Amino acid sequence: MKWFDYSAPSSLSEALKLLRENSQALLLAGGTDLLVQMRAGRKQTDLVIDIKNIAELNQLVLDASGLRLGAAVPCYRIYNHRDIARGYPALSDVASLIGGTQIQGRASIGGNLCNAAPSADAVPLLIALGAICRIAGPSGERTVPVEEFCTAPGKTVLKQGELLVSLHLPPPKPHSGAAYLRFIPRNEMDIAVAGAGVSVELNNGNFQSVRIALGAVAPTPLYAKQAGDSLAGKPVNDACIQTAAELAKAAASPITDMRGTAEYRRHLCAVLTARALKQAIQRAQEAK
Amino acid sequence: MSSQFQVVGTRPVRHDGADKVTGRALYGADIQLAGLIHGFVLRSPHAHARIKRIDTSKAEAFPGVKAVITAADFPVTPDRIVDLGEGDTPLSYVRGNMLASGKVLYKGHAVAAVAATNVHIAEEAASLIEVEYEPLPCVLTAPDAMKDGAPILHDDLRMKELGEATDKPGNVAEHFRHVKGAVEDGFQLADKIIEREFSTATVHQGYIEPHNATALWNNDGRVLVWCSTQGSFVVRDVTACVLDLPVSQVKVTPMEIGGGFGGKIPVYLEPVAALLSKKSGRPVKIVMPRQAVLEATGPTPGSSIKVKIGATKDGRFTAAQATLAYEAGAYPGSMVGPGAMCVFAAYDIDHITIDGYDVCVNKPSTAAYRAPGASNAAFATESVVDELAETLGIDPIELRLRNAAKEGTRRADGPKYRKIGCVEVLEAMKNHPHYKAPLEGPNRGRGVAVGFWFNVGLPSSVNIAVNADGTVNLVEGSTDIGGTRTSIAMQAAEVLGLPAESVLPSVVDTDSIGFTAVTGGSRTTFATGWAAHDAAQDVVRQIKERAAALWETTADKVKHSRGVYSCNGKSATFAELAAKLGETGGPVVGRAAINPRGVGGSFSGVITDVEVDPDTGKTTILRFTSFQDAGRAIHPSYVEGQMQGGSVQGIGWALNEEYYMSADGVMQNSSLLDYRMPTSLDLPMIDTHIVEVPNPAHPFGVRGVGEANIVPPPAAIANAIYRAAGVRMRRLPMNPPAVMEAVWRKP
CATH class of the missing domain: 3.30.365.10 (Aldehyde oxidase/xanthine dehydrogenase, molybdopterin binding domain)
Known part of the structure; x- marks a missing residue:
């Protein structure tokens, strides 16, 4: 690893100024991906900007407008937050799924998104929950739906000088539930071979609306819109769930690599989508 | 069984336990020496390639770099067979695996090494070494490598077949056969025959502590090494052989080991660190990155x-x-x-x-x-x-x-x-x-x-020195991987009739104990434990002589049972006799050096x-x-x-x-x-x-x-x-x- 400078600005404007002045700068929130990549020589920079001291990026606010989650909020703050566990239990699950305890002390959901790994555990769920990304840059702020944020492995819509400030989740609707399931060969400390995030809204035994997203089966986390939409208005039963699962499988375009074959991954898309739907349905039914 | 033994079969606290659980135990990476610099090994990006040219000049000129070496820095010696601890192998292979010459044979094969004032400089300087490769087709499984026309790793390799040298080139180093009875006749007697084919993947031992070595080529010509190894004497002998030194010119101090499972018998870094030290005049430490551990140290065969x-x-x-x-x-x-x-x-x-x-x-x-x-x-x-x-x-x-x-x-x-x-x-x-x-x-x-x-059996040495307070110091040369300090000390304690805690075991460097083979082949509790048993018997024999001197009798008349020595109604404990060594003839040291059979x-x-x-x-x-x-x-x-x-x-x-x-x-x-x-x-x-x-x-x-x-x-x-x-x-x-x-x- 080469020498680099380190800066830890305490305001968003200061961070944006540093970003503007140093086109090669890399942002560090938890650093749990960045430092590994730098040590392995996959990323190099002369300046690392630590964004953990910026107030906006550490916000964790739950109110009538939903959840505002600062991009640098570490996972442990999420799963230790009682109201998040009540309102967004699937988000609590994901925050406790990423890494081990030490990693969760630093790693953030925003970082998981910006790292733009196809297998990022948080992203399919964020898509299912309809999260919106708030981005700040040289020409002000803009918002992007999370399903449009990742553009390729390791690549995002962030332009030169921009950074992710926060994620916004709409308030949970009545009779709704969400879930994220991933498949890993071990029981912990592993990268998803495939993942499925779903959210469902029920209405008198029928699906009102459903969002399904997949991980690790395409160049980016994948919003399987057709699979979710197929359930709108349909009764909650195994046949409908299986149909949606097959549509999710059809939407996937996985590769064969050390974590699994393409055929196996496609198969898992259906298995995980069905299982996640059942878990989300149960949560929605319990939510009343 | 409980009546048969006092110590064997019990579960005392391990002698090295306090150091291990408090983090005070010293491992190879903990070594700090005055003027220490750090090494980094440049590795091949190709699985199979001819090395056309290596130019280290830019790395040598890089600020902070103190030495750069390649295989050309090894002393030129004729090929011969070296004992690697669990088998013999030609020196050219041992040396070739430490730093490649002519060809690289796997991705991660070491090609050159740099020592610099810190490891980051060494790594960056290594990236400036220009290696011109001619990539060759590679072969990755035994069935593929056995096919006609497969890429050949060693042009000079000739198959040994059924015990005989042949002139067959290829990738098969040896084909052997064990025969008992007449297998076809045996199958004739069977009512049911099942034949199946299996394959297993290459897997790694997965020890948590990466390989490491620190070496100082001292001004008196001796090479001092600190490392993580299953066998300090193997490191000594291999290092001496590769550097063309007499074994007495290399002293190896084994540090605590964070796992080995057989994978810390081969020597990868020690001679490289020693050559970097010779060239730089400074002690050099190399710690292998995890990726290199997986890519370049011995896994088990697929x-x-x-x-x-x-x-x-x-x-x-x-x-x-x-x-x-x-x-x-x-x-x-x-x-x-x-x-x-x-x-x-x-x-x-x-x-x-x-x-x-x-x-x-x-x-x-x-x-x-x-x-x-x-x-x-x-x-x-x-x-x-x-x-x-x-x-x-x-x-x-x-x-x-x-x-x-x-x-x-x-x-x-x-x-x-x-x-x-x-x-x-x-x-x-x-x-x-x-x-x-x-x-x-x-x-x-x-x-x-x-x-x-x-x-396996193989040689082990143990010395036991008696302390005046009734304890003994047990000195041995077996790396303690699975609690063998204690299992060895317990065998001495059983013979001496002392509690396990009264035997204080130390694993020492190669200057301080007789030759001891690797901790491998499940031999340490068996063989070094046996040496401890014999060394303890040597102590008992000498203590009997001391008791005999005190009681004005002969040693053969002194009886020993469970730490108490007696003769004609007189008796004394081991501790009492230990306190009187000064007046009965001076220190007592028991020793044993064995090469046991009967594994x-x-x-x-x-x-x-x-x-x-x-x-x-x-x-x-x-x-x-x-x-x-x-x-x-x-x-x-x-x-x-x-x-x-x-x-x-x-x-x-x-x-x-x-x-x-x-x-x-x-x-x-x-x-x-x-x-x-x-x-x-x-x-x-x-x-x-x-x-x-x-x-x-x-x-x-x-x-x-x-x-x-x-x-x-x-x-x-x-x-x-x-x-x-x-x-x-x-x-x-x-x-x-x-x-x-x-x-x-x-x-």
């Missing part, structure tokens, strides 16, 4: 195995045949020899033929890994035996019992067993509550398997219950019981620890571990994230059942317990998966996609 066994209707094996082709990696010397020794070792069969092939491929040079070669072989044999049990309608343990090796059984490779515990292990399995417990629920299955490891092989067994997720193919180990003949368990906790450790490594090997190679020979999963060893969350409690069939040759009956436990797990898990999911898995690892695909293809 293998292709064919096993054929014939049996009568009533379950008597009539003949067995095996062909084993093991990947040696870059240099000849896979573990196919031990694999062939173990493949049918658990069974008494009249007619056996075993063919073994040692095959070079473009992967790192393989090393020992806990019963090296035996787990591969047992995976094949024990799977076929399980299929025979099913076909014949005989309980799988009962079938094994009907054919179990016993005293007098001759193995196909020659040796005739003395007292062994194969039957006793199988009886213990049959009678264990686990085997009798009902297994309920869908997608669940139970599997069993047995395994064998022959263990005792160890049998092991596994019963395991698994559940296979029918939708994902993922196997969950529900219950796992490990059985092993320890001969005599000196410290039962450490025996259980070995059994649990071997079981866990076997589970990892069975389920997920593998070198996942790209077609051009690059390991794709060279990190502990993607090289999936099991975590604590992937495992049930590993239950243990120690069987004790004492080794009649050893003073306390010790057999050695470090290895046999890793042999049966993959086969036992495969047999359990068959009962859970209905598919016979014949390739390791049996990871979720592999099981799922087998289920899809199930007829």
